[in-house]
Amino acid sequence: MAVYKRAYRPYEGALTPEWSRFLVLPRYAYQEIFESRLLTAFLVICFVPFVVEAAIVYVANSEAARAVLQISRPPADFLRPDFFAALLGIQGGLAFCLTAWVAPILVSPDLVNGALPLYLSRPFTRAEYVLGKTAVLIGLLSLVTWVPMLALFSLEAGLAGSDWLSANLRVGVGIFLGAWIWIAVLTLLGLALSAWIRWRLVASAALFAVFFMGTAFGEMWRGVLRNSWGRLANLSYMIGIVWRHLFGLETRRSLAREMLDDRRAHDVPVWAAWLALLAVCAFSLWLLNRRLQAREVVS
């Protein structure tokens, strides 16, 4: 019978497993996100550094390719942790831009016109809602950070052999953990801003502001109080400290000197950087918890 001739009938068919229902959110979100050609193009651009670095890895390990290109053999420690740390920095920056683009359209459209009670009037919890929305960003950001980087790491391990792998196993772990902590910070912060700011452009600008204002605050603190603790508000510096620790690069000159051109200051301790990033995640979750209520209760 044609759909338009049917009267109301109850649904008696099978239901999807409850655990899988949060995946409905990313499926719909991706369909919407990839309707934008500009975003698809940007996503392709995010892979350019990876392709370039993959070519470098191949050439560095292939005598035939070097002969064709007439390049001399690179130094033995060419593919050291710095190489991967620098690439993670680039991919992390691109992940930040992707978050600023995508995060604002995830939560605010549900809140602007009061759709949240419709989600929560179904067998679907607030935690599943947040999980579904974070899955959107986690999927996209993974695609431009740890997934291609681990592929690159595997390529190098495959070409250079097991000795290189055993000597640089920490780099692989660093890539994975470093990317995940960055994804967690960006995802939760992006969703929290999307939940509290209804205008897309303002929410994107706010994400940039959090990073730039944090940097400015940290330097102001340093200028006035003559210590580095204010830099705990500088998120890009904090993630840099954590990455250096994960890649085993702390013995080099300070990150403050490299990033902030501060020759005299010591870096903040690694534990403080971890705590600062965890605090940002916790604060973002608190903001989400405050905002994502089926019904607002005014005291």
Place this chain on the structure above:
Amino acid sequence: MTAVIELDGLVVRLGGRTILDRLSGALRGRAIGLLGPNGAGKSTLINTLLGFHPPAAGCARIFGTDVRQSKALRRLVGYMPENDAFIAHLSGVRFVRYMAELAGLPAEQALERAHEAFFYVGLGEARYRKLGTYSLGMKQLAKLAQAIAHGPRLLLLDEPTNGLDPPARLRMIRLIREIRDTGRMHILISSHLLRDVEECCEEVLILKEGRVAAHCDLEEERRANRKFVELEAVGAGDSFAGAVQGLGCDYAIYPNGNGAARVKVVLPEAIEMRELFRVAAEHDVQIRRMNYRRDSLEDIFLAAMKANGGGL
């Protein structure tokens, strides 16, 4: 028969205030009206039934499921909120499909039922338009479509005719009655429009200041009111009076002159109205007018408000 909704000393406190105060009762009707002035606690009761507000004391159950078991409970209900509730950039059918999938329907069935729901509520032609472009009446219908698409056992409608013009209101009322008459779904309608409730519901719970002001079975009230009949008749003589008495009715005749009279009759439970017509025909009595006193819902509502401490 399991009650649709059971309230057992339900207390809900929000922001330090008691909003629902020891509500008790069992609602069993196919269509249940929830009435009360603004601030009586109607929407809070609906939100509590959805598990949005936890009871501070007592409990509420839907088909025997405690509202504290919110996931199990929400499998049973469809909800149409009072305020705007849509995602503006989604097309109507995509929105309803999305909501049906969140309720657990597989993607294909969700799509099919989204189309069906849209045709059912009369928005078939507009289903590919974005919701942000819908008129208020269309948005209300889209909200109804998402509430029924997954086939709930209980439909919670919070002010379903809010902001609708008269034709749209009639259409919404017709739809609600149709859904009720399918017999597949129970409906709880919260409204402060007595007429909406009167037209759709067979049972009414009236709240005032968070308490139950009245709980009545409208069908029963209607049946009871049919017993008091007032006739304006020509030719109603002693023989007619005797025949009416023969039916077991109490009666009184007040002559108006020119052979006309007002006749007041109290019908016993077992006697149908058509018996009066039959007796009148047999005795050549012309019934020119007939009224039966009808305690309207408005009377019941006003009496409930008055009985519970005066003004609205």
